Amino acid sequence: MIKGSCLCGSATWQLDEIPASATACSCTACRRYGALWAYGYEGEDIRVGGETTPYVRGTALSFNFCPKCGCVSHWRGSKLDEQGRRRMAVNLRMAEPGPIAHVLIDHFDGLEKWDDLPSDGKCIKDVWF
Amino acid sequence: MIIEGGCHCRNITFTLRWEPDPTEIPARACTCTFCVKHGGVWTSNPKGSLRVSIEDRSRVNEYAFGTRTALFHTCRRCGIVPVVTSTIDGHLYAVVSVNAFENVDPAMLKRSPATFDAESPDTRLARRVRNWIADVQFVPATPG
Numbered sequence: 001m002i003k004g005s006c007l008c009g010s011a012t013w014q015l016d017e018i019p020a021s022a023t024a025c026s027c028t029a030c031r032r033y034g035a036l037w038a039y040g041y042e043g044e045d046i047r048v049g050g051e052t053t054p055y056v057r058g059t060a061l062s063f064n065f066c067p068k069c070g071c072v073s074h075w076r077g078s079k080l081d082e083q084g085r086r087r088m089a090v091n092l093r094m095a096e097p098g099p100i101a102h103v104l105i106d107h108f109d110g111l112e113k114w115d116d117l118p119s120d121g122k123c124i125k126d127v128w129f
Numbered sequence: 130m131i132i133e134g135g136c137h138c139r140n141i142t143f144t145l146r147w148e149p150d151p152t153e154i155p156a157r158a159c160t161c162t163f164c165v166k167h168g169g170v171w172t173s174n175p176k177g178s179l180r181v182s183i184e185d186r187s188r189v190n191e192y193a194f195g196t197r198t199a200l201f202h203t204c205r206r207c208g209i210v211p212v213v214t215s216t217i218d219g220h221l222y223a224v225v226s227v228n229a230f231e232n233v234d235p236a237m238l239k240r241s242p243a244t245f246d247a248e249s250p251d252t253r254l255a256r257r258v259r260n261w262i263a264d265v266q267f268v269p270a271t272p273g
Contacts, residue, residue: 034168
């Protein structure tokens with residue numbers, strides 16, 4: 001299990017397992033957030049706590065950030081899928097860097113092609129700063 | 130070069146005049162706790178001119194922490210932090226987020242980590258006076 005929290009400690013999440021990879025997306029929102037996403041489902045392998053402000057993007061999802069320190073904690077799907085589950089992703093930048101240092105980065109072109117980009121073999125410790 | 134940038138919902142926008150045109154732009158990935166969690170990567174040109182427009186001031190949070198000598202201008206609507214300012218001896222200085230740039234080829238950004246944890250408060254302010262953008266004005270938002 002791995003936990004994350006925003007800078008002031010108000011917004012928190014926990015994820016059942018350290019993921020094999022994290023996604024760095026190049027879309028206009030994600031690149032501004034500098035987020036590293038780890039995916040799961042609400043109430044299953046992801047649990048979030050504390051007050052966050054939703055920034056709703058279209059009909060698909062909202063980005064959720066702490067109203068005090070502004071840290072982006074997670075995104076949350078706006079609709080349930082056919083199995084009644086809600087897709088989410090937590091921002092691994094809220095976690096302590098040590099346990100996730102060797103998580104691989106998946107690059108996603110969210111700006112033009114909306115597709116995965118080839119892996120450059122880098123992991124979180126290579127892009128943390 | 131006129132660099133344009135801003136938060137995602139465009140409540141906070143900026144233009145940074147950088148002359149002569151840069152061949153590369155230093156991009157400092159700060160290692161402080163705020164910047165690590167925000168993925169903050171900053172740049173400044175001490176000879177540049179920065180104009181910042183805010184559409185709705187009630188939707189901007191000026192977050193301060195640590196030495197409380199810098200204000201992180203955070204949009205309350207989309208959560209982005211495009212600008213950081215510091216007032217030193219009555220003069221306003223700023224850095225801007227390269228993640229919030231709109232018209233800059235990412236290949237121009239020369240990224241490197243930057244650690245300032247060991248600085249004394251005086252050393253920190255003196256560095257900002259040397260390196261941060263020194264011509265900073267908040268100007269009225271233009272409609273549309």
